[in-house]
Amino acid sequence: MMARHKRMVVVGCIVAGVALAAFLAMQAFRANVMFFFDPSQVVAGEVPAGQRFRLGGMVVKGSIEKKPGTLDVHFLVTDYKHTVPVIYSKILPDLFRDGQGVVAHGTMQAGTFVADEVLAKHDEKYMPPEVARSLKDNPPPPDVIPGAT
């Protein structure tokens, strides 16, 4: 029957399609997946130069500096061992505050993390899991982070 041959062709097309999709997925993975680093890893130079990554840690209390009249914000992100300066020039999320956990996307440029996206969660008790894990080995000084137990 012709139908059987045709069906073999269809099945062949499907297999080829799936293989192509898997290939594209792997390619896209390599180009678009971001890794997480904490300030100690950044200071230790573990981040490949020019690579976009996610930086996570606590916003140092009192470190948020806004340049009056502009969107530029500077702040420090710490894991209580090392600290990385961050610069950002878009609108900050509502829950961004000092003394809280934060995750930012961006690149290192001349010792400063230039962020293009800052994530703070819609719950002030919430701690990004990666930040929580990174801090587990460095217990913060008491009463520095409210609610982060």
Add this chain to the structure above:
Amino acid sequence: MIPELGQFALILALVLSGAQTFFGLAGAARRDERWQAVVRPAVAGQFVLISTAIAALVSAFVNFDFSVLYVASNSNSALPTFYRVAALWGAHEGSLLLWAWILSVWTLAVAIFSRHLPASFASRVMGVLGFVSMGFLIFTLATSNPFERILPVPADGRDLNPVLQDPALAIHPPLLYMGYVGFAVAFAFACAAMLEGKLDQAWARWTRPWTTLAWAFLSVGIALGSWWAYYELGWGGYWFWDPVENASFMPWLVGTALIHSLAATEKRGLFKSWTLLLAILAFSLSLLGTFLVRSGVLVSVHSFAADPTRGMFILGFLVIVIGGALTLYAWRAPLLKSTAGFDVGAREAFLLYNNVLLVAAGAIVFIGTLAPLIADAFGAPSISVGTPWFTRLFPVAMLPLLALVSIGIHASWKQGRLATQRSRLTLGLAIAIVVGLLVVFAAYGPGRWLTPVGVVLGIWVIVSSLFDPVDRLRRRLSLSRAILGMTLAHIGLGVCVIAIAAVETYTIERDVALAQGESVALGRYAYRFDSIEPLEGPNYDGVRAVVTVLRDGQPVAVLHPEKRNYWVQRSTLTEAGIHSRWNMDLFAALGDDLGAGRWSVRAQIRPLINYVWLAAGLMALGGLLAASDRRYKSKVPATETNPAAAAGVQAS
């Protein structure tokens, strides 16, 4: 006293769900009519009891009973009554109760509308649903009791999370759950068919309206959530590939595949085991969605709290349900052979392509969503998969799907005689190319290469789906609700694609610092920051800006973006100012006081964005229409070769 009554009702409901499971499954296995007779009363009783529990919790919320921990954590004396009721599903415990209640509603509906089905089959369906219900009731009572008391009683509650204090969000979870839980019915039908060892075209006919209905609810639920994120979170977009958005999208994609595969099973008795697998998969993904949201393993706006016990419980339940169903599948599915054959160009073949591509799309979302979790589990470095990954891969599955929809809609069952439809095919494509390119280049200007492709494909889908109904109207043939529903849903798909192409390409957005009287230009439009004034609400205060939008110097709209400070949780919330025109949204969100008299303002112009949600509405409406088609109401048990089905071959 009332909260204890609610808890007691839940415990009784658990007992009844056990009875429902046991007598439903064992009664059918033993062909014991007296055992089976227990099932329907158990279903009804469970519905009454869980409703009682819901009523008890609502009453605690409405009457400010802060001695109940859940009420104290999620409401406040200043919270308006509407949100005190909606606060029921504002957090984990109440959401689970809502889940269980919606399941009891679906089960009750099955109990009522399954009287014309074979008794043992109906009994098994309800038995499986009882098992799911039992799992959720145990989960609720053991790990997440919403009626837990707190001592000492706080003077006031900690308030509902301010981001949830919004009308769209108040109805988003119930609708979403209607969809999630609705797939439990399709799942139960699949399990019952496997237990019976019999799956015929009549089975597909019984299953279709339930599945389509669940799918319609899920569509609306997802759209409402997306709309809420757009205007309430001030993110200014319709989809962010947030893990929890994805968690609801996966069952939707597989559910879409399922309703199409069911069409082939009903009309031609094909794809039987594939349909079963999809039914299992759709519900498993619904459960997985619940697990991902509730366990806090994902980094997302939705993950309220991380509680490992709860996560482990749902994971265990997931393993039992999916594992059990798949074991049953491995054992029984080989018995259910599809006998009919079909040509490559036949409608069945196109439904197969549709299924492959939809499942591939689901797999893409699945991989992207779970890759970070899997990397984590194997101790690999922590990774995140962002929007670029999804936007790059998703079209790979979607674009061919759109083209195949436009072609496959003209195909007839069994025989691949597409050549006879050549005039329709070429005419449809020609119209789509001409109109599409005209729209893209005349109205907007060239974007990326993907833009004209998307718009043309979208128009092609719309035009193609109109041929058959228009032809029927011309020949004064009747238009069944099934055809009307299918047409509407496909038009919705086309509209959605066009809207997404427009939003993705022609959006103009800028974050700027503005002082009073200053303006920023966005294309032909300008946003002028006029003034800022104080604002007071029932449980918040804040500021409200007046932003005038000018087009070619003429004012066209005034936007009022707000920045609210909710007193109790001391959280700040952005309320975007949006003016919708027929072809675009003018959007402004207020950022921070930057000092020196300036405020940060997020100004955006998004063409056609409302059509994304309108499209979801069209799809859902199409689903509702199709599910209410007359032939599903027929009480006559259908036979394997149904002449009516053969006559209505065009109606899928």
